[in-house]
Amino acid sequence: MARRMPEEGRVFVQSESELAAISMVMGAALTGARAMTTSSSPGVSLMQEGISYLCGCELPAVIANVVRGGPGLGNIMAAQSDYFQAVKGGGHGDYRLLVLAPASVQEMYDFAYLAFDAAFAYRNPVMILSDGLIGQMMEPVAFRAPQHLRIAGVNYDASSWALTGAMGRPPRSIKSLLLGDGVLEAHNRTLQEKYQRMSAQVRYEALQTEDAEHIFVAYGICARICQGALARLRGEGLRVGLLRPITLWPFPSAWLRAHAAQLRHIMAVELSCGQMVEDVRLAVGDTTRVAFHGRCGGGVMTVDELCAEARRVFTQEH
Amino acid sequence: MAHVLIDPQRCKGCHLCIQVCPKKILQPSAQLNERGLYPCETSDADACIGCLQCVLVCPDVAITVTDDDARATKQGTI
Amino acid sequence: MHYTRPTALQDVATHYCAGCGHGVAHRLIAEVVDELGIRERTLAVAPVGCAVLAYDYWNFDVTEAAHGRAPAVATGMRRCNPDKVVFTYQGDGDLAAIGAGEIVNAANRGELISVFFINNATYGMTGGQMAPTTMLHQRTTTSPRGRETRAEGWPMKVVEMLAQLDGTAYAVRCALDTPKNIRAARAAIKKAFEVQLAGQGLAIVELLSACPVGWGMKPVEAIKAMAGTMTAQFPLGVVKQREK
Numbered sequence: 001m002a003r004r005m006p007e008e009g010r011v012f013v014q015s016e017s018e019l020a021a022i023s024m025v026m027g028a029a030l031t032g033a034r035a036m037t038t039s040s041s042p043g044v045s046l047m048q049e050g051i052s053y054l055c056g057c058e059l060p061a062v063i064a065n066v067v068r069g070g071p072g073l074g075n076i077m078a079a080q081s082d083y084f085q086a087v088k089g090g091g092h093g094d095y096r097l098l099v100l101a102p103a104s105v106q107e108m109y110d111f112a113y114l115a116f117d118a119a120f121a122y123r124n125p126v127m128i129l130s131d132g133l134i135g136q137m138m139e140p141v142a143f144r145a146p147q148h149l150r151i152a153g154v155n156y157d158a159s160s161w162a163l164t165g166a167m168g169r170p171p172r173s174i175k176s177l178l179l180g181d182g183v184l185e186a187h188n189r190t191l192q193e194k195y196q197r198m199s200a201q202v203r204y205e206a207l208q209t210e211d212a213e214h215i216f217v218a219y220g221i222c223a224r225i226c227q228g229a230l231a232r233l234r235g236e237g238l239r240v241g242l243l244r245p246i247t248l249w250p251f252p253s254a255w256l257r258a259h260a261a262q263l264r265h266i267m268a269v270e271l272s273c274g275q276m277v278e279d280v281r282l283a284v285g286d287t288t289r290v291a292f293h294g295r296c297g298g299g300v301m302t303v304d305e306l307c308a309e310a311r312r313v314f315t316q317e318h
Numbered sequence: 319m320a321h322v323l324i325d326p327q328r329c330k331g332c333h334l335c336i337q338v339c340p341k342k343i344l345q346p347s348a349q350l351n352e353r354g355l356y357p358c359e360t361s362d363a364d365a366c367i368g369c370l371q372c373v374l375v376c377p378d379v380a381i382t383v384t385d386d387d388a389r390a391t392k393q394g395t396i
Numbered sequence: 397m398h399y400t401r402p403t404a405l406q407d408v409a410t411h412y413c414a415g416c417g418h419g420v421a422h423r424l425i426a427e428v429v430d431e432l433g434i435r436e437r438t439l440a441v442a443p444v445g446c447a448v449l450a451y452d453y454w455n456f457d458v459t460e461a462a463h464g465r466a467p468a469v470a471t472g473m474r475r476c477n478p479d480k481v482v483f484t485y486q487g488d489g490d491l492a493a494i495g496a497g498e499i500v501n502a503a504n505r506g507e508l509i510s511v512f513f514i515n516n517a518t519y520g521m522t523g524g525q526m527a528p529t530t531m532l533h534q535r536t537t538t539s540p541r542g543r544e545t546r547a548e549g550w551p552m553k554v555v556e557m558l559a560q561l562d563g564t565a566y567a568v569r570c571a572l573d574t575p576k577n578i579r580a581a582r583a584a585i586k587k588a589f590e591v592q593l594a595g596q597g598l599a600i601v602e603l604l605s606a607c608p609v610g611w612g613m614k615p616v617e618a619i620k621a622m623a624g625t626m627t628a629q630f631p632l633g634v635v636k637q638r639e640k
Contacts, residue, residue: 011475015468016501023465023498027472030459031439031480035472049462057460163457163473165480167436171406173451175460320398332415332608332615338575355414371575373399375619377412377419384398 018043022050022063029059030174032158034116036062040132041070041082045090051125052091055191056176060119062112063097064128066135067271069298077298078132080220083275086129087249094188096195098126099248101219105139110146117151122198123161129248131271133221133300151201203246204255208234212241214314217256217280218269219245221300226269228303229310238314248276253283260287265314267291271300289316320368321384322360328380329357335372335381341365344372402426404435406455411446415615417572417605418447421514424578425485426454428586432593438481439473441466445487446521447514464495467502470509481592483510489519492528492552499558499600506563506597510588513554513600515630516607524610528552531629536610551629555602559636565597567636571604573622577632584634596640604630 005012015021028035216226268277404426444463451458466484533542570581588599608618
């Protein structure tokens, strides 16, 4: 970015901190620019302040978090333990981010288009939530706009709302401070209606689920490990499938609800101590047993390990 | 000739202007304004020499000073 | 010689307390914006603090920032819009405490922004707590026995500190007390915009300002107290002026 952006006549700034970085993104977004920032978990914790402001001010922005192990300084190994922070709101106030979970280097590239489309379609920050394995992986990538993923008809022209200078129009202010009686409640209602509209962007991939009796639910690197297990377990006669959420918020709850009755077991697989699994359980309620297999602190499950756990869980009778 | 006019509704009664007026023609009013404050007023608006000292220190842009030429059109402007 | 309200200042009453320096600072900035003819390309960042509502008072585009982050927000605005004029308006808690990192690094990068720094030696909005710029022996709600160096350190001299950085092109301290000092402040504000327009670097104008309510004084007493104690600890004048 540091090399390429100036060549394109665009702007790159190395900030002094993630607090400043997200505020610089806010400054750029206020003027209608397409702005983004990236960091890894502890840095993204610092960004939560600015993310809350971006949501309150309804500004488009893209934040990429390549998740590492926590809590605290943790380590620099891959993890998925920032799911709650990204999906449930790590900053203050009632807000939602659209959260995209790439499972390949190609998707890391493709989702940048989708993220900006969604950010401008809804004037809301979008997070790309990756992990240290996908983030450092080497894979072939096709550099072309992923038309099949993009949101049609997004208006990137911000002149109707951005701060562009009060030339020939009354002055504008963009703010999240709403002190008048009932004004902030009304603003929150408006935001909630927008989040309702954003839920139409739910995306997922269902692999071999048509005849499945058991499914894994996994995103990012875990979805790829599950795919390895899937092939092996199918060979052993277990009818296993995979639901891979592509958007973590909105979460594919409706798919899970619709298929819960046909499934004997669901196993959420994460590089955390159990975060996404809560959304899986919320989606299916008591309809289907939801198991969990996770590693944390930089540990990553092998296909062998996952298959052993799946055989144990998926052969249990209720 | 200059002319000084204080908007009694904008004035918050800080009295900073009174301190700086070289002609001593500004004073606290005995009348409350709509905010319940005693604003400043002029005792002799036409004794103003147009030095703008009061305007400079006024935090509320409550003071308008006009000269004779401007007065015909600007009178009452705040 | 006649005076009327600047175009860049909306014709509304402010919420500030009687005798508060914010009103004077807002007006001076508006006058200079009008004089330089830049109202239609000015973008301002209001602080967290009493002046957060500045966007209701200026007649140009204004936004907010999280507490202390105004220089970072202004960086994003100005870098993406080199044709615009961008300034931040920040208090002492905002700029010197929670936002010390942002202002130091914006200055060090030589961001082409103008910074108007209101130093009233207290956190006015939250009820008069000690600020980094609270004066020695000054009583606040969080330094009830008066600020002592042993426990609370020294008043932070912001413009002197920022003047050390090569990216700072202009650093000056003014006081909003007497007509003479207010005229000087207006000239400094104008210079701070000119420095930005000339692409010279970051310009900061520290404006010593009264907070009569926070200081527990009547407005006239507060203004008089500035000349005695405040300017003794915060000397007035140009600290740095780099010409290119």
